[in-house]
Amino acid sequence: QVQLVESGGGLVQPGGSLRLSCVASRSIFSIDAMGWYRQAPGKERELVARITGGGSTFYADSVKGRFTISRDNAKNTVYLQMNSLKPEDTAVYYCKANLVYAYWGQGTQVTVSS
Numbered sequence: 844q845v846q847l848v849e850s851g852g853g854l855v856q857p858g859g860s861l862r863l864s865c866v867a868s869r870s871i872f873s874i875d876a877m878g879w880y881r882q883a884p885g886k887e888r889e890l891v892a893r894i895t896g897g898g899s900t901f902y903a904d905s906v907k908g909r910f911t912i913s914r915d916n917a918k919n920t921v922y923l924q925m926n927s928l929k930p931e932d933t934a935v936y937y938c939k940a941n942l943v944y945a946y947w948g949q950g951t952q953v954t955v956s957s
Contacts, residue, residue, distance in 0.1 A: 845869050845874070846868035846948075847867055847939075848949070849863060849865050849938050849948040850863070850864050850951060851864050851951060852952045853952075854954045855953070855955055856955070856956070856957050857928060857929060857955055857956075857957055858928065860925060860927075860928065861928065862923070863925065863938075863951060864922055865920060865938030865948060868919075869919065870919055871916055871920075872916045873896075874896065874940050876896075876941040877893070877894055877914060877939065878890060878892060878894070878912075878938070878939045878941075879921075879936055879939075881932075881934035881935065882935050882937070883933060883935075891910065892910055892912035893912070898914075906925075909926050909927045911923070911924040911926075923936070928955045930955050931955075932955050933956070937949075
């Protein structure tokens with residue numbers, strides 16, 4: 844079992860940057876896959892980026908080249924660096940950990956608007 848707490852969301856202008864953090868309540872060393880998802884109003888939750896314990900990454904086509912996912916096992920934290928933000932990136936961003944079950948954080952709001 845694990846609790847996840849996201850932070851780092853906020854209001855940013857188009858073209859700006861944000862870094863999201865997801866802090867886990869236990870060591871993430873043994874958690875193979877952790878990821879970031881997002882859900883915009885009226886839309887389904889979608890995968891944004893995923894990282895394995897070995898450091899392999901996957902990105903949705905819509906964020907490739909703009910977002911970077913990373914993990915710091917020593918700090919039990921997964922990050923999502925978001926650059927060149929667009930209005931369509933506006934959503935609640937959630938962290939997910941895949942154990943026997945899937946665990947989700949409470950989400951952090953990202954709003955991209957001028």
